[in-house]
Amino acid sequence: xxxxxxxxxxxxxxxxxxxxxxxxxxxxxxxxxxxxxxxxxxxxxxxxxxxxxxxxxxxxxxxxxxxxxxxxxxxxxxxxxxxxxxxxxxxxxxxxxxxxxxxxxxxxxxxxxxxxxxxxxxxxxxxxxxxxxxxxxxxxxxxxxx
Amino acid sequence: xxxxxxxxxxxxxxxxxxxxxxxxxxxxxxxxxxxxxxxxxxxxxxxxxxxxxxxxxxxxxxxxxxxxxxxxxxxxxxxxxxxxxxxxxxxxxxxxxxxxxxxxxxxxxxxxxxxxxxxxxxxxxxxxxxxxxxxxxxxxxxxxxx
Amino acid sequence: xxxxxxxxxxxxxxxxxxxxxxxxxxxxxxxxxxxxxxxxxxxxxxxxxxxxxxxxxxxxxxxxxxxxxxxxxxxxxxxxxxxxxxxxxxxxxxxxxxxxxxxxxxxxxxxxxxxxxxxxxxxxxxxxxxxxxxxxxxxxxxxxxx
Numbered sequence: 001x002x003x004x005x006x007x008x009x010x011x012x013x014x015x016x017x018x019x020x021x022x023x024x025x026x027x028x029x030x031x032x033x034x035x036x037x038x039x040x041x042x043x044x045x046x047x048x049x050x051x052x053x054x055x056x057x058x059x060x061x062x063x064x065x066x067x068x069x070x071x072x073x074x075x076x077x078x079x080x081x082x083x084x085x086x087x088x089x090x091x092x093x094x095x096x097x098x099x100x101x102x103x104x105x106x107x108x109x110x111x112x113x114x115x116x117x118x119x120x121x122x123x124x125x126x127x128x129x130x131x132x133x134x135x136x137x138x139x140x141x142x143x144x145x146x
Numbered sequence: 147x148x149x150x151x152x153x154x155x156x157x158x159x160x161x162x163x164x165x166x167x168x169x170x171x172x173x174x175x176x177x178x179x180x181x182x183x184x185x186x187x188x189x190x191x192x193x194x195x196x197x198x199x200x201x202x203x204x205x206x207x208x209x210x211x212x213x214x215x216x217x218x219x220x221x222x223x224x225x226x227x228x229x230x231x232x233x234x235x236x237x238x239x240x241x242x243x244x245x246x247x248x249x250x251x252x253x254x255x256x257x258x259x260x261x262x263x264x265x266x267x268x269x270x271x272x273x274x275x276x277x278x279x280x281x282x283x284x285x286x287x288x289x290x291x292x
Numbered sequence: 293x294x295x296x297x298x299x300x301x302x303x304x305x306x307x308x309x310x311x312x313x314x315x316x317x318x319x320x321x322x323x324x325x326x327x328x329x330x331x332x333x334x335x336x337x338x339x340x341x342x343x344x345x346x347x348x349x350x351x352x353x354x355x356x357x358x359x360x361x362x363x364x365x366x367x368x369x370x371x372x373x374x375x376x377x378x379x380x381x382x383x384x385x386x387x388x389x390x391x392x393x394x395x396x397x398x399x400x401x402x403x404x405x406x407x408x409x410x411x412x413x414x415x416x417x418x419x420x421x422x423x424x425x426x427x428x429x430x431x432x433x434x435x436x437x438x
Contacts, residue, residue: 003211003250007335015196022199037201041211041248043153044197050307051336053314055329055437065295065333067361069213069250076403083406091409098409099432102333104295104361105404111222112251114229117237117244140245145201149357149396161342168345183347187357187394189299190343215359215396257368258397260375263383263390286391291347 001039001113001120002029004068009061010046017094018044024089025066026145032081033074036126038144039115062100064090072107073123079105116141147185147259147266148175150214155207156192163240164190170235171212172291178227179220182272184290185261208246210236218253219269225251262287293331293405293412294321296360301353302338309386310336316381317358318437324373325366328418330436331407354392356382364399365415371397408433 004025006018013021022042030037052059066086074082083103091098110120116137121129130138150171152164159167168188176183198205212232220228229249237244256266262283267275276284296317298310305313314334322329344351358378366374375395383390402412408429413421422430 003213003248018196019199023202026199026202040201041205041209042199042202043193043211046194046197047335048338050310051338053310053318053334055332056315056318057437059333060436063333065335067295069252079404080411083404083411087406087409097432099429101406101409102295103406104400106252106361106398106400107404108250108252112225112229112253114233114247114249117233117247119226119229137245140243144206145203149359149394164342164345169348172345172348186347187351187355188345188348189339189357192340192343215398252398254396254398258371258375258399260379260393260395263379263393265372265375283391286389290352291349 001035001110001115002068002070003041003043004066005043005045007045007047007052007065007067008063009052010048012046012061013044013094020093021090024093025086028082028085028089029070032078032085033070033123035071035123036130038141039126060100062096064094064096064101066090066101066103068103068105069108070105071110071113071120071123073110074107147181147256147261148214148216149187149189150212151189151191153191153193153198153211153213154209155198156194158192158207159190159240166239167236170239171214171232174228174231174235175216178224178231179216179269181217181269182276184287185272206246208242210240210242210247212236212247212249214249214251215254216251217256217259217266217269219256220253293327293402293407294360294362295333295335296358297335297337299337299339299344299357299359300355301344302340304338304353305336305386312385313382316385317378320374320377320381321362324370324377325362325415327363327415328422330433331418352392354388356386356388356393358382358393358395360395360397361400362397363402363405363412363415365402366399
């Protein structure tokens with residue numbers, strides 16, 4: 001149910017760092033919101049040199065900008081935890097200073113989100129939703145991330 | 147008035163498939179919302195290998211993620227139709243399974259959107275808006291998509 | 293506190309034009325919202341040929357699409373000024389016609405935004421926020437854009 005875009009300077013992150021960041025965001029999102037792991041999508045966006053500015057001048061090549069879309073209905077405290085824990089985890093996975101990490105999280109009503117071809121349920125209704133899907137779709141979803 | 151980003155694995159879609167998807171999204175958006183075709187923008191984003199994760203592991207290369215921004219003011223039923231019909235059309239245009247298709251739609255007040263250099267009108271006021279523009283701008287807009 | 297993505301046809305903008313656009317967006321955002329310059333991030337997204345559609349057909353290669361996320365809490369008049377002045381400045385910096393310029397601005401609660409590793413303050417509280425940070429973080433931030 002969330003999608004996170006992670007923008008960094010091109011070639012700044014190794015394949016192993018991307019894997020660690022994707023796994024950490026997925027795990028933290030699930031722990032904080034109690035949504036299943038298969039709802040989480042992470043897409044990396046590599047920015048070629050000369051295309052990233054901060055304060056009107058070229059940005060430090062260490063900057064990581066994470067931009068997530070999550071289902072609405074989470075408490076302010078859940079969102080705060082999501083932000084703080086993602087910053088900590090990305091810094092730990094990359095040895096990039098926290099002062100170089102930016103995270104934005106946008107709320108989106110689940111009625112305006114389709115995943116795996118199906119409109120999403122409200123938070124907490126994931127099991128009911130999954131049980132209501134056609135068997136092949138449910139089997140497809142349950143293999144994701146395994 | 148809408149902009150849809152379509153993210154897929156690099157080289158997954160042919161030029162013809164992109165053309166079909168762009169035309170289908172544009173047509174469906176116009177049919178469901180009654181907005182003119184020239185308001186619709188579609189941008190494809192090709193994701194290089196190793197940059198797309200789902201459930202914390204590398205995503206299936208068939209996944210299509212569509213992320214649209216539309217003017218607020220549409221009914222829940224209009225939004226539901228938009229989602230369901232886009233999933234159907236993208237699957238039909240590409241022979242990609244619906245279970246690989248994700249669609250998010252974000253609402254945006256028209257007062258926070260500029261197209262063709264002009265702040266957008268409320269839904270339903272498109273004709274008045276178009277008639278109020280300088281003649282060369284109107285002529286420019288009316289040529290789009292022709 | 294804002295992040296603006298600027299999407300154009302690949303190689304359409306020179307390095308100098310990108311620099312001018314980034315500086316103009318940063319300056320206008322700060323003038324209209326009174327937020328410090330170091331809060332502004334601008335990321336350019338170059339669209340390869342065949343990936344940009346408008347009205348269901350390939351887009352004019354002159355199109356500039358700017359998509360910003362800003363802190364909520366600004367007045368409608370501030371947002372209108374932001375849109376109008378960005379269109380004017382981008383057109384002036386590039387000799388691209390205003391009819392080719394699109395701008396969307398999404399509001400985001402500051403509690404859902406982290407910059408430089410810290411959750412953002414409400415508009416107007418920037419000085420208090422900056423003073424509350426650890427000294428090395430404040431020094432890091434104050435060097436941005438200098």
